[in-house]
Amino acid sequence: MYDRVYNFSAGPAMMSVPVLEEIRDEMLNYRGSGMCVMEMSHRSKVFQQIADEAEADLRKLMGIPDNYKVLFIQGGATLQFSMIPMNLMKNGKAVYIESGAWSKKAIAEAKKVGEVIVAASSKDRNYAYVPDCSDLDIPEDTDYVYICENETIHGTTYPKLPNTKGHILVADQSSMFLSKPVNVSDYGMIYAGVQKNVGPAGMVIAIIREDLIRDDLTDLPIYMQYSAHAQNGSMYNTPNCWAIYCCGKVFKYLLSIGGLSEMHRRNVEKAKVLYDFLDSSKLFSGTVDKDCRSLMNVPFVTGSEEMDAKVVAATKAAGFDNLKGHRSVGGLRASIYNAMPKEGVEALVTLLREFEANNK
Numbered sequence: 525m526y527d528r529v530y531n532f533s534a535g536p537a538m539m540s541v542p543v544l545e546e547i548r549d550e551m552l553n554y555r556g557s558g559m560c561v562m563e564m565s566h567r568s569k570v571f572q573q574i575a576d577e578a579e580a581d582l583r584k585l586m587g588i589p590d591n592y593k594v595l596f597i598q599g600g601a602t603l604q605f606s607m608i609p610m611n612l613m614k615n616g617k618a619v620y621i622e623s624g625a626w627s628k629k630a631i632a633e634a635k636k637v638g639e640v641i642v643a644a645s646s647k648d649r650n651y652a653y654v655p656d657c658s659d660l661d662i663p664e665d666t667d668y669v670y671i672c673e674n675e676t677i678h679g680t681t682y683p684k685l686p687n688t689k690g691h692i693l694v695a696d697q698s699s700m701f702l703s704k705p706v707n708v709s710d711y712g713m714i715y716a717g718v719q720k721n722v723g724p725a726g727m728v729i730a731i732i733r734e735d736l737i738r739d740d741l742t743d744l745p746i747y748m749q750y751s752a753h754a755q756n757g758s759m760y761n762t763p764n765c766w767a768i769y770c771c772g773k774v775f776k777y778l779l780s781i782g783g784l785s786e787m788h789r790r791n792v793e794k795a796k797v798l799y800d801f802l803d804s805s806k807l808f809s810g811t812v813d814k815d816c817r818s819l820m821n822v823p824f825v826t827g828s829e830e831m832d833a834k835v836v837a838a839t840k841a842a843g844f845d846n847l848k849g850h851r852s853v854g855g856l857r858a859s860i861y862n863a864m865p866k867e868g869v870e871a872l873v874t875l876l877r878e879f880e881a882n883n884k
């Protein structure tokens with residue numbers, strides 16, 4: 525009806541049509557306020573209600589315990605690469621797991637702040653798997669253990685959380701946020717840039733255990749202090765009101781379909797369509813070890829760069845967008861986040877199957 529494409533982008537990514545329709549309907553006049561949410565003061569009662577509801581719905585959706593703060597912060601997931609070590613390194617030491625491009629970036633920033641121990645890495649096979657984290661060498665005075673729980677570029681996800689041996693776990697969930705139920709208490713902090721699986725770019729959601737928020741870090745630039753955001757209800761300065769509003773819509777939508785266990789069921793079913801095809805194909809193959817395949821990002825190759833380019837061109841011609849793989853992996857990558865309908869994946873598989881038949 526809207527002539528929309530199946531957008532397989534790794535991010536910013538698709539949003540659900542019912543959510544976009546609601547946003548459209550409220551664009552010119554949000555519920556009798558006479559203005560668009562983009563035009564609203566963040567100090568107004570009407571916006572405060574939007575923000576409060578968004579937080580309450582997210583808490584319900586994820587089952588976030590009361591002793592965790594939910595913060596809406598700007599600067600994307602990237603700013604967290606710096607904020608985390610600046611705020612959480614008490615002893616100046618943290619363990620990082622190097623499982624791909626995004627954890628590598630986080631490691632590089634943390635090294636500017638303190639000592640980083642890379643306790644496990646999957647670099648030896650271009651990050652095609654998640655390293656074994658069942659018995660890591662973790663010094664006693666380590667402040668936290670850091671993972672990127674879903675590596676967007678390489679298409680891996682942790683089949684099981686690391687054994688942190690009692691240390692705090694910090695997870696970048698940007699490309700898997702709200703894709704499945706998680707036990708928030710397993711983490712000291714979860715954070716996610718919202719433009720992969722939730723809403724518009726430019727905001728991160730940080731869920732952080734209250735006792736980890738320090739108020740003695742007054743030498744840090746104010747925006748870098750979690751306490752500044754926590755003490756001011758994520759409104760120390762003007763927040764990304766538009767993103768908070770859109771994310772709130774998505775939270776309500778997810779609650780309406782049955783929450784994260786239903787979302788997870790759909791994601792498993794959807795990803796299976798593509799993985800089953802890749803496993804049966806003689807032309808295409810997935811690049812990731814089966815036990816740590818991501819439900820969200822699916823990289824695959826033909827084995828020939830020339831053929832890969834031909835496939836990408838064929839997908840474009842057929843009206844599928846953004847399937848070219850990241851240059852560090854090559855081939856193709858289908859990002860099939862929450863908002864990608866199963867029909868989109870089925871249509872892609874039909875195209876790939878035809879391509880294979882025509883290119884024997």
Ligand SMILES: *Cc1c(COP(=O)(O)O)cnc(C)c1O
Pocket residue numbers: 535599600601602603626672674675676696697698699717718720726
């Ligand atoms: C996209 C992404 C980031 C970076 O997000 P920005 O909002 O662009 O800073 C960080 N981590 C992961 C896992 C990502 O997928």
